[in-house]
Amino acid sequence: MATVASKLYSDDGSLLVLLLDTNPLFWSNTSTTFSQFLSHVLAFLNAVLGLNQLNQVVVIATGYCSCDYIYDSSLTLSGNSESGRTGMPALFASFLEKLEDFIVKDEELIKEQEHDERIASSLLSGSLSMALCYIQRVFRSGHLHPQPRILCLQGSPDGPEQYVAVMNSIFSAQRLMVPIDSCYIGTQNSAFLQQASYITGGVHHAPKQLDGLFQFLTTIFATDLHTRSFVQLPKPVGVDFRASCFCHKKTIDMGYVCSVCLSIFCEHHKKCSTCGSVFGQSKLDGASTVSEKKRKAPDS
Amino acid sequence: MSDWQVKYKSTVKDRGARGILKLREGMLLFVPNDPNSDSKLKVLTPNIKSQKYTKEGSNKPPWLNLTNKQARSHIFEFENYQDMHACRALITKALAKCEEEPNKPAAVLTSAEQLSIADLELRFKVLRENSELQRLHKEFVETKVLTEDEFWATRKKLLGKDSIRKSKQQVGLKSMMVSGIKPSTDGRTNRVTFNLTSEIIFQIFAEKPAVRQAFINYVPSKMTEKDFWTKYFRAEYLYSTKNTAVAAAEAAEDEELAVFLKPDEILAQEARQKIRRVDPTLDMEADQGDDYTHLMDHGIQRDGTMDVVEPQNGQFRRSLLQDLNRHAAVVLEGRNIDVDSEDTRSVAEALARVKQVSKADGETTKDANQERLARMSRVAEMEDLQAPQNFPLAPLSIKDPRDYFESQQGNVVNEPRGAGTLKRNVHEAYGSLKESILEIRTKGLSDPLIKPEVAFEVFRSLTQTISTAKNIIGKNPRESFLDRLPKSTRDEVLHHWTSIQELLKHFWSSYPITTTYLHTKAGKLKDAMSNSYSQLEAMKESVQSELRHQLSLLVRPMQQALDAAFQHYDADLQRRAAKSARGSAGEANGSV
Numbered sequence: 001m002a003t004v005a006s007k008l009y010s011d012d013g014s015l016l017v018l019l020l021d022t023n024p025l026f027w028s029n030t031s032t033t034f035s036q037f038l039s040h041v042l043a044f045l046n047a048v049l050g051l052n053q054l055n056q057v058v059v060i061a062t063g064y065c066s067c068d069y070i071y072d073s074s075l076t077l078s079g080n081s082e083s084g085r086t087g088m089p090a091l092f093a094s095f096l097e098k099l100e101d102f103i104v105k106d107e108e109l110i111k112e113q114e115h116d117e118r119i120a121s122s123l124l125s126g127s128l129s130m131a132l133c134y135i136q137r138v139f140r141s142g143h144l145h146p147q148p149r150i151l152c153l154q155g156s157p158d159g160p161e162q163y164v165a166v167m168n169s170i171f172s173a174q175r176l177m178v179p180i181d182s183c184y185i186g187t188q189n190s191a192f193l194q195q196a197s198y199i200t201g202g203v204h205h206a207p208k209q210l211d212g213l214f215q216f217l218t219t220i221f222a223t224d225l226h227t228r229s230f231v232q233l234p235k236p237v238g239v240d241f242r243a244s245c246f247c248h249k250k251t252i253d254m255g256y257v258c259s260v261c262l263s264i265f266c267e268h269h270k271k272c273s274t275c276g277s278v279f280g281q282s283k284l285d286g287a288s289t290v291s292e293k294k295r296k297a298p299d300s
Numbered sequence: 301m302s303d304w305q306v307k308y309k310s311t312v313k314d315r316g317a318r319g320i321l322k323l324r325e326g327m328l329l330f331v332p333n334d335p336n337s338d339s340k341l342k343v344l345t346p347n348i349k350s351q352k353y354t355k356e357g358s359n360k361p362p363w364l365n366l367t368n369k370q371a372r373s374h375i376f377e378f379e380n381y382q383d384m385h386a387c388r389a390l391i392t393k394a395l396a397k398c399e400e401e402p403n404k405p406a407a408v409l410t411s412a413e414q415l416s417i418a419d420l421e422l423r424f425k426v427l428r429e430n431s432e433l434q435r436l437h438k439e440f441v442e443t444k445v446l447t448e449d450e451f452w453a454t455r456k457k458l459l460g461k462d463s464i465r466k467s468k469q470q471v472g473l474k475s476m477m478v479s480g481i482k483p484s485t486d487g488r489t490n491r492v493t494f495n496l497t498s499e500i501i502f503q504i505f506a507e508k509p510a511v512r513q514a515f516i517n518y519v520p521s522k523m524t525e526k527d528f529w530t531k532y533f534r535a536e537y538l539y540s541t542k543n544t545a546v547a548a549a550e551a552a553e554d555e556e557l558a559v560f561l562k563p564d565e566i567l568a569q570e571a572r573q574k575i576r577r578v579d580p581t582l583d584m585e586a587d588q589g590d591d592y593t594h595l596m597d598h599g600i601q602r603d604g605t606m607d608v609v610e611p612q613n614g615q616f617r618r619s620l621l622q623d624l625n626r627h628a629a630v631v632l633e634g635r636n637i638d639v640d641s642e643d644t645r646s647v648a649e650a651l652a653r654v655k656q657v658s659k660a661d662g663e664t665t666k667d668a669n670q671e672r673l674a675r676m677s678r679v680a681e682m683e684d685l686q687a688p689q690n691f692p693l694a695p696l697s698i699k700d701p702r703d704y705f706e707s708q709q710g711n712v713v714n715e716p717r718g719a720g721t722l723k724r725n726v727h728e729a730y731g732s733l734k735e736s737i738l739e740i741r742t743k744g745l746s747d748p749l750i751k752p753e754v755a756f757e758v759f760r761s762l763t764q765t766i767s768t769a770k771n772i773i774g775k776n777p778r779e780s781f782l783d784r785l786p787k788s789t790r791d792e793v794l795h796h797w798t799s800i801q802e803l804l805k806h807f808w809s810s811y812p813i814t815t816t817y818l819h820t821k822a823g824k825l826k827d828a829m830s831n832s833y834s835q836l837e838a839m840k841e842s843v844q845s846e847l848r849h850q851l852s853l854l855v856r857p858m859q860q861a862l863d864a865a866f867q868h869y870d871a872d873l874q875r876r877a878a879k880s881a882r883g884s885a886g887e888a889n890g891s892v
Contacts, residue, residue, distance in 0.1 A: 024726060024730045025725065025726060025729050027733055027736070028729035028732050034732075034733055034737070035739045038737070038740050039740060039745040040750075092745075099737055100737050100741075103730060103737070106730070107726075211754050212758040214749055215750055215758040215759070216762070233766075234766050260696055261696060276697050
């Protein structure tokens with residue numbers, strides 16, 4: 001009986017892998033508190049789980065120095081009802097416990113690191129990779145599995161130094177046909193998330209009002225993949241396709257690309273710093289001087 | 301000029317009226333023998349559109365079908381093919397002549413008065429078919445911005461499509477094989493009759509060089525032309541009976557006949573020469589091994605019997621494939637001699653000359669064999685036996701994949717914040733984060749989670765985002781902004797675009813200005829352009845406010861193009877003024 005049910009519902013059961021940004025530097029500088037944010041997210045997760053019996057939720061925390069699995073709805077035992085003093089469901093209690101452990105560990109890791117010169121970005125590449133690993137394991141478990149999708153709840157700015165790793169994760173997700181939805185709650189614009197959603201066919205949205213986050217989440221990101229084809233979801237007007245250069249980690253829209261290893265540079269180098277290929281004189285420079293000369297000729 | 305006895309029919313089924321067909325200067329006259337007949341006919345040669353005629357050898361009588369421009373056809377039945385061909389040739393000539401004539405004045409004088417009526421009609425037709433062009437024509441030609449000729453000068457292609465007149469295509473050969481010429485029998489006696497035309501003779505000579513050679517050798521010194529062909533067809537007949545024993549016997553008796561039956565020596569030699577030119581690495585003998593037509597029950601069906609190659613008397617047999625290949629080669633070569641005479645001998649000689657020339661081309665070097673060897677060694681070069689070719693090669697050396705990004709962090713621009721303060725900030729931040737978690741663990745989820753007003757605001761903003769995105773991107777990405785404009789505005793934009801293009805095309809083509817004519821033309825065009833410039837402005841103002849921004853984006857490239865033209869015009873004017881000032885100050889140079 002159970003197999004019949006799962007067969008019947010396998011097209012709208014979904015596996016939601018939520019990447020939760022727990023970057024302390026972001027949360028200390030933002031208008032809403034982390035606790036408010038968490039209550040919105042927890043309510044959203046509860047809603048997703050309630051939408052369909054077969055829905056599954058996995059939460060991965062994206063920290064400043066590390067990432068870890070925080071919560072997996074398939075592992076928690078439903079009978080375990082440790083409704084503590086606050087009247088909170090067991091699910092949330094274990095979730096918060098794990099999250100606290102993670103943050104303590106993350107803080108310890110930062111003590112070990114001596115050079116703290118990074119931009120205040122989270123380890124998005126790490127959590128994306130972990131999500132894809134989890135999804136890959138689900139794919140290999142058999143034919144009947146909920147349809148996976150990834151939702152990035154990100155607030156901290158992009159870390160250009162993660163560019164290659166993030167892009168590789170995005171392309172892996174594209175290969176696996178796993179859409180990456182992204183909800184950017186930070187103040188800047190995240191090119192990574194825009195590209196991730198664009199390439200994988202997910203939804204990108206940057207809500208302006210964080211006190212209405214729950215509404216945004218349930219309206220935009222709660223629908224399963226099958227239902228999406230019938231729903232008008234916000235579409236981005238444009239996508240920020242910029243890449244970061246390898247030499248200064250700057251986000252650039254025009255630059256030099258090594259013809260051997262495809263490294264990107266913001267300025268002309270004599271030698272590729274990645275693979276050591278020696279570049280010739282750029283033809284472009286020569287051509288422009290020639291055209292300069294040409295343009296001047298008729299006047300003189 | 302010429303007269304022929306013909307039968308005239310207006311349709312195929314018409315019984316026809318006998319009479320005389322006369323070709324006179326510029327017209328074709330048919331005078332019926334019966335003076336009472338009303339089938340008198342006069343066709344002006346320029347009115348003839350096409351001519352068709354029955355092929356020789358088909359069982360139809362020699363008909364010539366002329367179609368005039370009103371698509372009426374006139375069929376003339378000639379007494380024989382020769383007459384028909386002669387008449388056809390004359391008509392073709394006359395047609396070519398009268399087609400050349402209208403072109404001549406057009407080439408010399410290009411003013412509108414000299415245009416032939418046909419050309420004017422063509423222009424009218426093009427205008428009628430293309431309403432956009434018509435509008436342009438009306439706008440610019442009738443307001444005298446452009447002259448009629450200037451307008452059409454850029455559209456020669458449109459006119460030219462219909463006026464490709466003379467085709468220089470040569471008449472090719474028929475694809476029917478020579479061996480397909482079947483004799484006609486009268487059924488009572490054992491006589492068979494072959495009908496021979498100059499076309500067939502040409503084909504025989506081209507396909508069978510040995511016959512050609514024999515003709516040159518024997519006719520007329522040894523035998524008459526008639527005897528020659530009799531002998532040839534006798535050989536063909538023997539061959540077609542497939543009785544190789546009889547063929548062998550006859551060949552033994554008559555050496556001239558044997559020439560026709562034996563394999564063509566000249567062809568064989570040519571083939572050998574061609575084989576020498578084949579890529580030396582190709583093993584031709586191996587291919588021959590694939591041939592199994594000599595095996596039992598194999599072979600090619602031909603004329604109802606199996607074309608089995610018999611080993612004995614094999615020299616008197618030709619395989620169908622050989623025939624086919626030879627025929628195909630001749631058809632592809634086409635008629636490469638200009639001799640169009642009835643004299644068989646001259647045809648044969650001309651063909652022989654052509655062959656000799658091409659042969660001479662083929663073996664200019666005596667040491668062909670030497671060259672062949674050299675080519676063999678060149679082609680047969682084995683890659684793995686060669687010395688290694690040392691291209692400059694730089695291996696991809698990413699020793700550490702981390703190099704791809706991480707080890708180059710030395711030049712990372714540091715965050716403005718100092719390391720120490722960041723560290724302290726980080727710990728404070730972690731603290732507050734932990735506090736938050738503690739808070740939610742003790743207090744539970746915030747209640748109410750979301751205020752109704754906020755939720756409403758979220759829905760409102762989402763709806764707005766989705767609808768504006770739809771406006772900007774369109775319902776589907778293909779849909780452009782143009783489709784959202786009201787139809788009249790849209791048409792106006794498109795029309796402006798085409799007319800500006802037209803004006804710019806003429807404007808830029810009149811530079812550099814070398815004559816006063818071009819000067820006035822550029823001036824006129826400039827005025828017309830500034831006119832449309834202001835029209836564009838007016839259109840922008842008249843459109844609805846929400847569309848104005850998008851419309852101005854559309855209009856901007858047009859205005860930019862016009863601006864560039866104006867700029868060039870002014871600069872050119874200034875330069876000319878300076879030049880003329882200098883010219884008048886100094887001595888007067890030759891006028892431009």
